[in-house]
Amino acid sequence: MDQPRTDEDQELVARTQAGDASAFDQLVVKYTPRLYGLIYNMTSNHEDTNDLLQDVFAKAYKAIRGFRGKSSFYTWLHSIGVNMTLNFLKKRGRRFQLSLDDVDASIQNDKEFLEATATSSPVREADLSELQRRLNEAMMKLSDEHRAVVTMFHIQGMPHAEISKILSVSEGTVRSRLFYANRQLQNYLDEFRKNPVA
Amino acid sequence: MDEFEDQEIAKLLRLKRYEQPPPGYFENFLHEFHRRQRDELLRQPVWRICLDRAHDFIFRLNLPTLTSYPVAAAAVLICAAVISLQIYQTPEPARFTRDRPALGGFSAAGSADAEWTLASPVATRVFGTQPLRKSNESAYTHRAATPPRYVLDSVPVSYETTFKF
Amino acid sequence: MRAKLAGVFWVAVTLSFFAGAGLLRAQEQSATTISREVKDVFERAAKAVVKIHAIDPHGELCGTGFFVDPTGTLYTAYSVGGEAENFTIEVKGRKYAARQVLTDIRSGLAMLKVDLATPALPIGKSEELEVATPVVTIGYPLDLPETPNFGMIAGFDRKYLGRYFSTTHLRVNLPAQRGEAGAPLLNLKGEVVGIVVSSLENSSSCYAVPIEAAEKIRSDFVRFGEVRHGWIGANVSEAAAPVEGSRAEITEILDPTPAADSGIKPGDILLQVGKVKVHEPEDVLDASFFLTAGDVVPITVMRGNEKLTLNVQADFHPASKQPPLIASPLSPNRAIPLNLQSAPERTP
Numbered sequence: 001m002d003q004p005r006t007d008e009d010q011e012l013v014a015r016t017q018a019g020d021a022s023a024f025d026q027l028v029v030k031y032t033p034r035l036y037g038l039i040y041n042m043t044s045n046h047e048d049t050n051d052l053l054q055d056v057f058a059k060a061y062k063a064i065r066g067f068r069g070k071s072s073f074y075t076w077l078h079s080i081g082v083n084m085t086l087n088f089l090k091k092r093g094r095r096f097q098l099s100l101d102d103v104d105a106s107i108q109n110d111k112e113f114l115e116a117t118a119t120s121s122p123v124r125e126a127d128l129s130e131l132q133r134r135l136n137e138a139m140m141k142l143s144d145e146h147r148a149v150v151t152m153f154h155i156q157g158m159p160h161a162e163i164s165k166i167l168s169v170s171e172g173t174v175r176s177r178l179f180y181a182n183r184q185l186q187n188y189l190d191e192f193r194k195n196p197v198a
Numbered sequence: 199m200d201e202f203e204d205q206e207i208a209k210l211l212r213l214k215r216y217e218q219p220p221p222g223y224f225e226n227f228l229h230e231f232h233r234r235q236r237d238e239l240l241r242q243p244v245w246r247i248c249l250d251r252a253h254d255f256i257f258r259l260n261l262p263t264l265t266s267y268p269v270a271a272a273a274v275l276i277c278a279a280v281i282s283l284q285i286y287q288t289p290e291p292a293r294f295t296r297d298r299p300a301l302g303g304f305s306a307a308g309s310a311d312a313e314w315t316l317a318s319p320v321a322t323r324v325f326g327t328q329p330l331r332k333s334n335e336s337a338y339t340h341r342a343a344t345p346p347r348y349v350l351d352s353v354p355v356s357y358e359t360t361f362k363f
Numbered sequence: 364m365r366a367k368l369a370g371v372f373w374v375a376v377t378l379s380f381f382a383g384a385g386l387l388r389a390q391e392q393s394a395t396t397i398s399r400e401v402k403d404v405f406e407r408a409a410k411a412v413v414k415i416h417a418i419d420p421h422g423e424l425c426g427t428g429f430f431v432d433p434t435g436t437l438y439t440a441y442s443v444g445g446e447a448e449n450f451t452i453e454v455k456g457r458k459y460a461a462r463q464v465l466t467d468i469r470s471g472l473a474m475l476k477v478d479l480a481t482p483a484l485p486i487g488k489s490e491e492l493e494v495a496t497p498v499v500t501i502g503y504p505l506d507l508p509e510t511p512n513f514g515m516i517a518g519f520d521r522k523y524l525g526r527y528f529s530t531t532h533l534r535v536n537l538p539a540q541r542g543e544a545g546a547p548l549l550n551l552k553g554e555v556v557g558i559v560v561s562s563l564e565n566s567s568s569c570y571a572v573p574i575e576a577a578e579k580i581r582s583d584f585v586r587f588g589e590v591r592h593g594w595i596g597a598n599v600s601e602a603a604a605p606v607e608g609s610r611a612e613i614t615e616i617l618d619p620t621p622a623a624d625s626g627i628k629p630g631d632i633l634l635q636v637g638k639v640k641v642h643e644p645e646d647v648l649d650a651s652f653f654l655t656a657g658d659v660v661p662i663t664v665m666r667g668n669e670k671l672t673l674n675v676q677a678d679f680h681p682a683s684k685q686p687p688l689i690a691s692p693l694s695p696n697r698a699i700p701l702n703l704q705s706a707p708e709r710t711p
Contacts, residue, residue, distance in 0.1 A: 025228060032227050036219065046219060047526060053227070054234055061235075091446075093468070100217060107216040112209050135210050154211035185207050346416070346423035348505050348542030351442045351561040354570060355471045357526040361599040361644040362617075363636065363651035 009073040016064055024064070027073070028057055034156070035081050041151040042085045043092075044140055046101050052088055056081045071165060078166045082148055089144040100136065131189065138188035146181040153178055397497070404499045404553045405511040411482040412547060413454045414503040415439055415461070415475070417447035427502040427546040428452065428475060429484050429555070431581075435477035438577050439545030440560045441466060444473030452477055467590045469529045469652070469682075470576045471560045474584070484547055487554025489533060489573035492516050497551055498535060500559055502543030512537045517568055521645045524564075530652035532570045533557045539569035548574075579653055593654025593677030595636075595662070596620020597627060599644045606632040606665050611644045613664070625675040631664035656680065 009030075015023035035056060040049040060080055067076060107113050113128075139147055152158045152166070153174075164171045239247065411430045415437075416423065426443030430436065437452065444450065445468060450461040452475070465474040492498075493516065500512045514537025521531055535548060539559050548557035548571040557571030583590045597620075602612035611633040616622045633641045636650035637660040654660060656679040663672045 028228055028231060029224075032224055036224070037215065040217070040219075041214060047524075050219075050223075054231060057231055058234065058238070101219050102217070103213075104216045104218040107213065110213065110216065113213060113216075131210060132213065135207075135214075150211065154208055155214050157212075182205070182207055186205070189207070344422065345506070346425045347421065348540075349424050349426040349440070349443050349544040350539055350541045350559075350569075351440075351544065352564065353524065353526070354528055354532070354561050355441050355445070356468050356529055357522075358529055358648055358651075359527065361611075361647045363595050363597060363599065363647045363654065 006072045006074060010069065013064065013067060013069070013073050016061075017067070024061055027077075031074075031077055032057075035077070038078065038081055038151055038156055039085050040101065041139070041155050042082075042144070042147055043089065044100060044136060048088070048092070052081075052085055056084055059084065075162065075165050079168075082152075082166055086144050086148065103132075131192075134189055134192045135185065138185045141188065142181055142184060146177055146184070149174055149177045150181045150185070400551045401499055401511065401513050404549055404551060405501060407553050408484055408499075408547070408549055409501050409509050409511075410454070411484045412501045412503075412509055413437065413452040414509075414542075415443055415545065416451045416453060416458070417443065418449045419447040425503065425506070425542050426544045427542065427559075429501075429545075429547040430481040431486065431555070432483050433480055435461075435479045435481045436464070436581075437461065437475040437477065438547075438558055439473050439475060440558060441468055441471045441473050442560070443545045444475050450475055465580065465584050465590065467580045469590075469592060470580055471529070471572055472558060472577050472580060474581065484549070484555045485553065486574055486578065487550050487552065487556040489556045489575055492533065492550070492556055494518060498537070498556065499549045499551070500535075500537060500539065500543065500546045501549070502539065502546030502559065504540035504542045506542075512539070520570070521648060523570070527645070527648060530576050530649050531573065532560075533573055534563070534568055535559075535571055536568050538562070538567045543569075576652065579655075583655060587657075591656040592680035592682070593651075593656045593658065593660070594620065594680040595625070595627075595651075595654065595660075595675055595677055596622035599633060599647045601644050602632060605642075607634055607670070609634050609642050609665070611641045611647060621675050621678050625662070626671075626673050627662065627664060627675070628666065631666050631671075633662070633664055634670070635663040636660060637662075651680075654680075 009027065012023045012027050016027070032053065036049060036053055039052050039056070040046065043049055043052070056077070060077055063080075067073070071079075139150065142150065148167070149163060152163045153160070158166075160171045160174045163174045167174070408429075413428050413430070415426045415428045417426075418424070424443065424447060426439055428437040428439035428443065431438055444463060445466040448463070450463060451458045452461045453459075459477050459479060461475045461477045463473065464476045467473070496516045498514060498516060500514075501509055502512070504510055514535050516533060517536040518534040519531050520534050521527055523532075533548065533556070535557075539546065539562050543559055544561070546559040547555045548559060550556050555574050557573050558577055559569050559571045562569045580590045596617040597613050598615035598617070599611050600614045602610045604610075609632050613627055613629055613631045613633060616627060616629060633647070635641055636647070637653060639646060639650040639653060641647065641650060654677045656677050659674050659676045661672050661674050663670065665671075
C-alpha cells in the first residue's frame with residue numbers, strides 16, 4: 001500500500017486547528033479505508049471495527065488542538081487507532097466475536113491470487129479459501145500485540161520504521177515480533193495441513 | 199526487502215486486504231461520524247459546551263499566540279465563575295435518608311449511614327482509578343470527587359455470529 | 364305530551380350521568396388496581412433488590428442486583444459484576460462486602476454472594492410472557508434510591524442492530540437508566556422473569572435476559588461448579604421449503620464433534636433440540652444456549668418422510684474450551700481462570 005501524502009495533511013490539520021471542521025472531514029474521508037483495514041484485521045469483526053473507527057476519529061478530533069506536528073498526522077492517527085484497538089481487545093477478552101467481511105471481487109485481478117489458483121481447478125480455489133479461513137483462525141490465536149504488527153506490516157504494508165513509531169517500540173522489537181508471529185502462523189498452517197479435517 | 203517477503207504466509211496475509219466492508223460503507227461513514235458528534239454534543243453538560251465555544255471563539259480571532267492564552271484563560275475563568283454562581287444558588291439537592299422499618303434478615307438499623315446528594319444534572323462518564331467514596335463525605339466536597347460510573351450498556355456484552363449449535 | 368318528553372329527557376340525562384360516572388369509576392378502579400398491583404410488587408420486592416458498588420480498571424462503578432435465595436446469592440448483569448472487584452452491596456443505607464461467584468459473558472450475567480440471611484425474589488417464567496404483558500423493574504438509577512418502573516413487554520428479540528443475541532432477549536417498553544443494569548424484571552405477581560442488561564438507542568426501552576438463562580448458568584454452577592456451555596457440532600441454514608413447520612436444515616456436520624457420531628446427517632430438517640422447538644435457523648441460538656456439556660439431549664429431525672429422535676451427548680462449546688472462571692479461594696472477591704491452555708502468546 002502506498003504511504004499517503006503528508007504535505008496535504010499538514011494543511012488540513014492546520015485548518016482544522018483553526019476551526020474549519022470540513023478540513024477534518026477531509027482527513028476522515030482520506031484515512032477511513034486505511035484505518036478500517038488496520039482495526040478490522042486486528043479485531044476480525046466488522047461491527048466492532050465500525051464502533052472503534054468512530055471512536056478513534058472522535059478522539060482524534062478532540063485531541064487535534066494538542067497535535068504539534070512532532071510526528072506526521074498519519075502516525076499520530078494510527079497510534080490512536082492501534083492503542084484504542086489494543087485496549088478494546090483486552091477488554092473484549094474471549095467473547096464470541098468473529099464477524100468477517102466478504103472478499104471483494106477485485107481479488108480476481110490480484111497477481112498473487114491468480115498465481116495461487118493458477119490451475120483454476122475448483123480444488124485449488126477451495127484449498128485457498130480453506131487456507132484463508134485457517135489463517136483467520138491462526139490470527140485470532142496470536143496475542144493482540146503480535147496481531148497488530150502482522151496487520152501493519154503484511155496487510156497494511158507499513159515499513160518497520162513506521163510501525164515502531166506508531167507502537168513506540170524499537171525497530172528491533174518490531175522485527176522480532178514479526179518473526180515470532182510469522183513462525184506461529186506458519187506452524188498453525190502446517191498443523192492444519194497434516195490434519196486437514198474440517 | 200525481508201526474508202519473509204516470498205513466504206506463503208506473507209502472500210496469504212496480503213490477500214486479506216481484499217476483505218472489505220459492504221458497499222457504501224465508507225461513503226456513509228462520514229454521515230455517521232457527524233451524527234455521533236451531534237449526539238455527543240447534546241449529551242455534554244452546559245459548562246463544557248460553554249468552555250469549548252469560548253475556546254473556539256478565542257482561536258478564531260487569530261490573536262497572536264502570546265496574547266491568546268491569557269485571554270482564553272480569563273474567558274474560561276469568567277465563564278466558570280458565572281456558572282458556579284448559578285449552580286450554588288440552586289436549592290439543596292435531595293438527600294437519601296430512609297426511615298423504613300428494619301427488615302427481617304438484615305440486622306440493619308432503619309436510617310441510612312451515608313448521605314447521598316445528586317451530582318451534576320447530567321452525570322458524566324469518568325474513567326480513572328479513584329478509590330471508593332467515603333460515606334461521610336460532605337455534600338460540599340462532592341465536586342472534587344469523581345462520581346462513579348452508573349452502568350447500563352447500550353448493547354449487550356456478547357453476541358453470536360453463526361447458526362451453529 | 365311535552366311534560367312526558369321532558370320527563371323522559373331528564374331520566375335519560377340522569378341515567379347517562381350515572382352510567383358515565385359508573386364508567387369513569389370503573390376506569391379509575393382499574394387504574395387504581397394497576398397502580399395498587401405495581402405498588403404491591405414494589406413494596407414486596409424492593410427489599411431484595413440492592414445497589415452494587417465495585418471497582419474495575421476504569422474506576423468505580425454502580426449497578427443493581429437482587430437476591431434469589433435466602434443465603435445471599437445475587438444476580439446482576441455482566442457489565443456490573445463480570446469484570447470488576449471489591450464488591451459491596453448496599454441496601455437501606457448499609458453496605459456489605461460481596462464476592463464474585465460466577466460470571467458468564469455469553470448470557471451477559473454474573474452471580475455474586477453476600478454472607479447473610481437475605482430476602483429473595485421468587486423465580487417466574489418468561490415463557491408465560493406475551494407482548495403487552497405488564498411488567499415492573501426495580502433499580503438504582505444514578506445515585507438515586509430504589510426506584511420502580513412500570514412498562515410492558517414490547518417484543519422477544521433475537522437480534523439488535525444487526526447482531527444476534529446469545530439467546531432470545533425480552534424487549535421492554537420502560538426506560539431503564541444508567542445504574543439499573545442488573546435490575547430484576549418482575550411480573551405483576553412479583554416473580555422475576557428477566558434481568559435488565561442494556562438500553563436501546565432511544566432510551567425508552569431496554570433489554571432483559573430471560574430468567575431461564577440465569578437459572579441455566581446457576582444450575583450448571585450448582586451441578587458442576589462452573590458454567591458448561593454445550594456443543595453438538597452442526598451448522599444450520601435456511602431450507603428451501605418448510606418441512607413439518609421447520610425451515611432449519613442441517614447443512615454441515617463438523618468433525619470431531621458429537622454430531623458426527625450422532626447419526627444426524629446434512630439435509631436433515633431440525634425440529635427440536637431438547638425443550639427448544641425449532642422452526643427457523645435462528646431458533647438454533649436458543650437451542651445452543653441451553654445445552655449443557657455432558658448432558659444427553661434428544662434431537663428430533665425429519666429425514667425425508669421419517670421423523671427421528673436421536674440422543675446426543677453434548678460436548679463443551681469450542682468458544683469456552685478455555686477453562687471457565689470460578690471464584691478463587693485466594694482472592695475471595697475475584698474470579699480467576701484456573702489455567703490457560705490456549706492462552707495467547709506473551710509478547711517476548
